[in-house]
């Protein structure tokens with residue numbers, strides 16, 4: 001798998017992470033820098049900063065316009081602890097799935113969580 005950061009792209013023939021094969025392009029959305037833990041090894045600078053829905057919308061436009069045509073896209077929710085912002089996570093998931101370029105056969109979602117606040121309410125169907 002390859003990973004791309006959300007930043008302006010160089011020309012495709014110069015981009016070291018571009019892959020025209022079958023591997024998904026991976027994008028990470030850092031929903032929040034908040035976390036309910038304080039792991040000693042953590043590299044996240046904790047902050048009450050949370051992604052706005054308008055930023056998420058712009059990021060998704062970027063993703064859908066820069067991903068290789070017909071290629072697989074993996075969008076990962078990250079933090080901090082993204083489940084602390086569950087309503088935002090649900091709203092961004094709606095944005096992803098209601099985007100004009102959304103194709104369920106191409107797009108998969110992942111979540112990186114510390115697993116401490118899972119509940120029935122945090123399930124997205």
Ligand code: SF4
Nearest residue numbers: 035037038039042114
């Ligand atoms: S759960 Fe993750 S983000 Fe939170 S303190 Fe631990 S390593 Fe950092």
